[in-house]
Amino acid sequence: MQLWYSERHTQNVKFSIKVDKQLFSGQSDFQRIDVFDSKEFGRFLTLDGYMMLTEKDEFIYHEMIVHVPMAVHPCAKKVLVIGAGDGGVIRELVQYQQIEHIDLVEIDELVVEVCKKYLPQTSCCFGDERVHIYYQDGLKYIRSYENEYDLIIVDSTDPFGPGEGLFTKEFYGNCFKALKEDGIMVNQHESPFYDEDAIAMQRAHKRIVESFPISRVYQAHIPTYPSGHWLFGFASKKYHPLKDLNEIKWNMLGLKTKYYNTRLHLGSFALPNYVEELLRDVE
Numbered sequence: 001m002q003l004w005y006s007e008r009h010t011q012n013v014k015f016s017i018k019v020d021k022q023l024f025s026g027q028s029d030f031q032r033i034d035v036f037d038s039k040e041f042g043r044f045l046t047l048d049g050y051m052m053l054t055e056k057d058e059f060i061y062h063e064m065i066v067h068v069p070m071a072v073h074p075c076a077k078k079v080l081v082i083g084a085g086d087g088g089v090i091r092e093l094v095q096y097q098q099i100e101h102i103d104l105v106e107i108d109e110l111v112v113e114v115c116k117k118y119l120p121q122t123s124c125c126f127g128d129e130r131v132h133i134y135y136q137d138g139l140k141y142i143r144s145y146e147n148e149y150d151l152i153i154v155d156s157t158d159p160f161g162p163g164e165g166l167f168t169k170e171f172y173g174n175c176f177k178a179l180k181e182d183g184i185m186v187n188q189h190e191s192p193f194y195d196e197d198a199i200a201m202q203r204a205h206k207r208i209v210e211s212f213p214i215s216r217v218y219q220a221h222i223p224t225y226p227s228g229h230w231l232f233g234f235a236s237k238k239y240h241p242l243k244d245l246n247e248i249k250w251n252m253l254g255l256k257t258k259y260y261n262t263r264l265h266l267g268s269f270a271l272p273n274y275v276e277e278l279l280r281d282v283e
Contacts, residue, residue: 005036005044007051009226010194015051017041017224023118028110035118041224043119045086047111053086054224055121061188062088062122063260064220064268065232069151069184070096071250071265072239076150077101080178082138084155085111087123093153094128095255102131103149105142109135139171145178152179154187169207172235176211182238189217192275193227201231206282208235216241217279218268220259231275242269 006016017038024035034046042055053061066089070076077100081089085106093102106112112133115123126133134141138154152175175185187208190201209215212235222230234241247262271279 005038005046007046007049010196013194015224015226017044017054024114026110026114028108030108033108033110033114035114043121044224045115045119051224053088053119053122055119057223058086058088058122059257060220060222060259061225061230062092063257064218065089065153065155065186065188066092067250067255067257067260068218068232068234068241068265068268069153069186071246071262072234072236072241072244073151073182073184074244074246074249076184078149078151079103080105080142080145080149080152082142082152082154082156083107084153086115086119087112087126089153089155090128090131091122091125094125094130096253099130102128104131104133105138106133106135107137139168139174142171142174142178145174147180148178150180150183152183152185154185156188169210172207172211175235176237179237183236184239185212185233185235187233187235189231189233191226191230192278193229197226198278202278202282205233205279208233209283212236214238214240216269217271217275219271219275220268242266 003019004016005019006014008014020037020039022036026033031048035043037043044054045052077098079093079099079102081104085108093099189204191197192201214236216234218232218234220230221228245265250262
């Protein structure tokens, strides 16, 4: 008997991966957590039946959500990460010696523990002395801070269930308040391709534009996410993602990446016409 993991991307589209075996299945206070092993994508994590990451393509997502803002901000030292219980964002951040302090706020402790056990590729840097983990709701956590962080990375699940509050106008306004006067916020911005995803993307973009003076969207190709066409949001109080990109400084760091480079950085903000139209409709 063959075992397949299938995820419904729309009412008429399913995405499937042939599974070798299921490594973990459990129910936390917030969601169902599953880890599978496959020949094509290696191990992969799903939450409530939705794909979060695979070992084969997770580097694309994590590099693009971290290195884009880090190549723009001249001296980010204190970083807040909301979500990201798999550890991939942390793994990319700790490569920067300039960063002095990383706060990780994850609502579900079981996600972190499961990833530590079954996904060591992403969870390998939780032990870095600069990393401080808080198991609580990011929406509530952010309310208490003002002028605190240089960079906020919102690595949330989709805008329903435990991640729903991380797509609200209140949340983005509190992120603005928690950032220093030259702070940057980056978030996963959903896909523009399927109608239902595009509506969620537009809703998030509208609320971010209302909160930040500089707001741009960039893209990456992530094969296991719906349609493979994925967006990220770059919002800032001061720095422009293209005009303030310091290519020489970033390249001098000598960081090893599999997807991100500064040429790609520039190109990722050049969006297809249909995406530009979706964004203009809500700006």
